[in-house]
Amino acid sequence: MAALSYRSEALLKTLIERYISDGQPVGSRTLAKQAGLELSPATVRNVMADLEELGLISSPHTSAGRVPTARGYRVFVDSLIKVRPLNVTELRHIEGELGASQDPQQLVETASALLSQVTRLAGLVMAPKAEQAVFRQIEFLTLSANRILVILITLDGRVHNRIIQAERAYSAAELVEASNYFNRAFAGMSLTDVKSALLAEMQRDSEAMQAAVRIAMDMARGIFAHEPGEGAELVVKGEANLLNIPELGDVHKLRKLLDAFSTKHDLLLLLDQCMRVNGVQIFIGQESGYLALEECSVVTAPYRVDGQVVGTLGVIGPTRMAYDQVIAIVDVTARLLGGALSADGRA
Amino acid sequence: MAALSYRSEALLKTLIERYISDGQPVGSRTLAKQAGLELSPATVRNVMADLEELGLISSPHTSAGRVPTARGYRVFVDSLIKVRPLNVTELRHIEGELGASQDPQQLVETASALLSQVTRLAGLVMAPKAEQAVFRQIEFLTLSANRILVILITLDGRVHNRIIQAERAYSAAELVEASNYFNRAFAGMSLTDVKSALLAEMQRDSEAMQAAVRIAMDMARGIFAHEPGEGAELVVKGEANLLNIPELGDVHKLRKLLDAFSTKHDLLLLLDQCMRVNGVQIFIGQESGYLALEECSVVTAPYRVDGQVVGTLGVIGPTRMAYDQVIAIVDVTARLLGGALSADGRA
DNA sequence: TTTAGCACTCGACCTCAAAGAGTGCTAAAT
DNA sequence: ATTTAGCACTCTTTGAGGTCGAGTGCTAAA
Numbered sequence: 001m002a003a004l005s006y007r008s009e010a011l012l013k014t015l016i017e018r019y020i021s022d023g024q025p026v027g028s029r030t031l032a033k034q035a036g037l038e039l040s041p042a043t044v045r046n047v048m049a050d051l052e053e054l055g056l057i058s059s060p061h062t063s064a065g066r067v068p069t070a071r072g073y074r075v076f077v078d079s080l081i082k083v084r085p086l087n088v089t090e091l092r093h094i095e096g097e098l099g100a101s102q103d104p105q106q107l108v109e110t111a112s113a114l115l116s117q118v119t120r121l122a123g124l125v126m127a128p129k130a131e132q133a134v135f136r137q138i139e140f141l142t143l144s145a146n147r148i149l150v151i152l153i154t155l156d157g158r159v160h161n162r163i164i165q166a167e168r169a170y171s172a173a174e175l176v177e178a179s180n181y182f183n184r185a186f187a188g189m190s191l192t193d194v195k196s197a198l199l200a201e202m203q204r205d206s207e208a209m210q211a212a213v214r215i216a217m218d219m220a221r222g223i224f225a226h227e228p229g230e231g232a233e234l235v236v237k238g239e240a241n242l243l244n245i246p247e248l249g250d251v252h253k254l255r256k257l258l259d260a261f262s263t264k265h266d267l268l269l270l271l272d273q274c275m276r277v278n279g280v281q282i283f284i285g286q287e288s289g290y291l292a293l294e295e296c297s298v299v300t301a302p303y304r305v306d307g308q309v310v311g312t313l314g315v316i317g318p319t320r321m322a323y324d325q326v327i328a329i330v331d332v333t334a335r336l337l338g339g340a341l342s343a344d345g346r347a
Numbered sequence: 348m349a350a351l352s353y354r355s356e357a358l359l360k361t362l363i364e365r366y367i368s369d370g371q372p373v374g375s376r377t378l379a380k381q382a383g384l385e386l387s388p389a390t391v392r393n394v395m396a397d398l399e400e401l402g403l404i405s406s407p408h409t410s411a412g413r414v415p416t417a418r419g420y421r422v423f424v425d426s427l428i429k430v431r432p433l434n435v436t437e438l439r440h441i442e443g444e445l446g447a448s449q450d451p452q453q454l455v456e457t458a459s460a461l462l463s464q465v466t467r468l469a470g471l472v473m474a475p476k477a478e479q480a481v482f483r484q485i486e487f488l489t490l491s492a493n494r495i496l497v498i499l500i501t502l503d504g505r506v507h508n509r510i511i512q513a514e515r516a517y518s519a520a521e522l523v524e525a526s527n528y529f530n531r532a533f534a535g536m537s538l539t540d541v542k543s544a545l546l547a548e549m550q551r552d553s554e555a556m557q558a559a560v561r562i563a564m565d566m567a568r569g570i571f572a573h574e575p576g577e578g579a580e581l582v583v584k585g586e587a588n589l590l591n592i593p594e595l596g597d598v599h600k601l602r603k604l605l606d607a608f609s610t611k612h613d614l615l616l617l618l619d620q621c622m623r624v625n626g627v628q629i630f631i632g633q634e635s636g637y638l639a640l641e642e643c644s645v646v647t648a649p650y651r652v653d654g655q656v657v658g659t660l661g662v663i664g665p666t667r668m669a670y671d672q673v674i675a676i677v678d679v680t681a682r683l684l685g686g687a688l689s690a691d692g693r694a
Numbered sequence: 695t696t697t698a699g700c701a702c703t704c705g706a707c708c709t710c711a712a713a714g715a716g717t718g719c720t721a722a723a724t
Numbered sequence: 725a726t727t728t729a730g731c732a733c734t735c736t737t738t739g740a741g742g743t744c745g746a747g748t749g750c751t752a753a754a
Contacts, residue, residue, distance in 0.1 A: 410705065
């Protein structure tokens, strides 16, 4: 796209800012006054016509002003926006809340609640992926003849548990032996590595295997029989904030959105993509590729524990949102959550 | 209240049924036809006037028909309604879903999802109260110097974990000893009993206590430092269903309702009350005593594990709901969830 | 006690006109 | 070559006025 003249940019910027702040289509008269350039409405109208031709703004009908299009917002966030750093009170607030707990599960919840609270949008946090967590300890407990409760503890202090249906009944002694084997062989490995180590083990001649190992293999089948993506967990908070936004007044769209929240599948996919990208990322309108998010924007950032990206968080709201603030909030929250999780497990 | 004549009852019943099924105020003409009594609209009008005087129905404005009031619904569900048993397909469906898992946490989620799915309202399940669960085993794990991960497993196969801040650092050996003490002393007791046993223990001369016991006491302080009511966990599903109901078209009310869902506090209180009552219970409109539930009704039923009431479940929806079906669904789901949870932990 | 008849009320819906906002185009001004 | 004033035009919003239909309450007759 050809570079915009300084004037076009300035006008586009003010138009979008104005529209974000009061939600009304912006007319040439208003814009001329607001922009601070000494221009007449007529001149502004010419520029607006150009911007419309470029697909950056559009007009709901003849006698309304102009509103930004998705492409307009794109240009805005890419090159026009000036991110506004959080004020100290807010920062303190977030720090305080995230410092209050040390339970990683709790922290993830808190972070999501914070995001929704501070931005007044819906908060999303994808919990650290289980596969990346480091194996620490495993326990097997017999619930009934063939049903065994497996408790897997990872280094970050998270506890994962599931019930598996065993092929045959195991004695308590057998289970102790099996868990000993696990704990000895895999401590300190990431779960992904544990998985592949187990797989490799199974390839070998099973005749030669010790009983304990064989039982462990049996268990493993049950434990790691996750569907892909199921290892991730999504925490959504503040859905109710989306009720306020008039763009979604259309009940049908809102419904689709809330359904997406309860399914979580699509959102997880989206957040998962963001893990591979560095820093804050923004999806405007259809850019996310999911229909349910049509009128929405998603602002995300990955968060790191000990330098390693382990998850993503963000917010979701109407395309018309205060990007300058939201970007800062998401960014800061990602850092602080990462920090809080890193502090865990150490002194 | 004076007993209603047969005719009044019949007309009230038909009026409410009609209103529930199509949501429009019901006029005398329609009602006369529908009721099956050979009455003229004029007669029906007289009866309606009486019912209005009794506060059972009311008219939105002069030239609309009548709609039931909360009191009207009350009479309806108390003495007029004929509960309609589920059809076989639905029953099979619920049985199937609740039979598929054995994980109690999972079962609670499923039950809530089922309730919302089948009734097309919002489903609520209050998970079995932790205090009533039976102690089975406890494990202590050092996360860092003073931070200890406590994993508490109850007989029903649920895993509760929390991180506590210890007063001083404990060695691994000390922790093993402490957990041994716990497991030996408390296996098979309900958590409430464990709590009071611990309290009693603390009363005694602490000089005489063994080191292990003293440490265990220390732990206990952290573990059982729940606020009352926090032991309970509420699972809400299908909030999105509430978007469809025109009575809540008023965005403001809907907002309050969704906020109540995320706070969960009031709802827990309400469900908690229901544990003490036998069978299905219905709160219509303001009867629940919570403002946020103004235009809503809540239908609940406690569920039992081994004859013991351990939790409550139900649905929440507009006062205008198909009570005859909803009651049956809630009732059945409570039984089946109880059954599924009871089957757990045994052969 | 029930019913037919009737006047009356009130919301839903339509149309019409006026007002207001904002545009695009043209022609003059810089 | 830009910029601007002027103006005709378009389209939404608002409110007034009017009709229609649904449903009521009352009265008087059955």
